[in-house]
Structures are given as structure tokens and as C-alpha cells.
Amino acid sequence: MENVVLVIHLILALGLIGIVLLQRSEGGGLGIGGGGGGVSGRPAYTALGKVTWLFAIAFIITSLSLTIIAAKKSEGDSVIERLGSESSEETKSNTLGNDLLPPSGTDDPLTPPKSE
Numbered sequence: 001m002e003n004v005v006l007v008i009h010l011i012l013a014l015g016l017i018g019i020v021l022l023q024r025s026e027g028g029g030l031g032i033g034g035g036g037g038g039v040s041g042r043p044a045y046t047a048l049g050k051v052t053w054l055f056a057i058a059f060i061i062t063s064l065s066l067t068i069i070a071a072k073k074s075e076g077d078s079v080i081e082r083l084g085s086e087s088s089e090e091t092k093s094n095t096l097g098n099d100l101l102p103p104s105g106t107d108d109p110l111t112p113p114k115s116e
Contacts, residue, residue, distance in 0.1 A: 002069050009062040016055040023048055 002066070002073070005062055005065050005069065009059070009066060012055055012059045012062060016052070016059055019048065019052050019055060023052070
């Protein structure tokens with residue numbers, strides 16, 4: 001179920017990007033540019049504008065669906081509970097520094113050889 005919603009979400013995202021890029025620029029980005037050409041401040045709704053709204057609404061719905069699915073999937077599991085479930089033998093054997101150094105066959109100090 002999650003994979004199906006995720007695939008639909010990705011298709012909607014790519015479609016929304018494509019539709020937005022196809023739209024005609026009206027020169028009013030960030031309030032810069034001329035405001036002429038139209039009698040009212042509301043733009044005329046085109047078919048491409050309506051499709052953009054449909055894709056945006058569907059994108060939001062799939063985003064919320066994925067969030068709900070992920071929340072139900074991780075119900076009851078928290079990071080603290082996972083940390084508490086480690087066995088005590090593993091924590092005792094992993095003392096600080098023991099697993100960071102390579103095993104040595106002798107008790108010689110770990111220094112580089114002297115150059116002569």
C-alpha cells in the first residue's frame with residue numbers, strides 16, 4: 001500500500017513540475033513588473049490552471065496519506081525502546097576503545113618503527 005501511494009506521489013510531483021513549467025509567465029513574479037493588461041486583479045482560469053490545482057490537491061492528499069501510513073507503521077516503536085532492548089552482553093563487550101584498535105599479536109607498544 002505504501003509503495004503504491006509513493007509511486008503515485010512521485011508521478012504527481014513530476015507532473016506538477018511539468019505543468020507549472022508549461023504555464024505562461026505573466027510577469028508578476030514577487031510583485032515586480034507591470035500590472036497592466038487586465039481589468040481586475042484576478043487572473044482568468046485556464047484549463048492548465050485548473051489541472052495545476054487538481055495536481056496540487058492530489059499531491060497534498062498523497063503527502064498526508066504517506067505521513068499517516070508512516071505513523072501507523074512505526075506505532076509503538078521509539079528509539080529509546082530500541083536502545084533499551086539491547087542485551088547486556090553486547091554492551092559489556094563493547095567497552096570504550098576495545099573494538100576500535102586492530103588486534104595485536106604481541107604486547108609491543110603501537111608506535112612506528114625507528115628509522116636508522
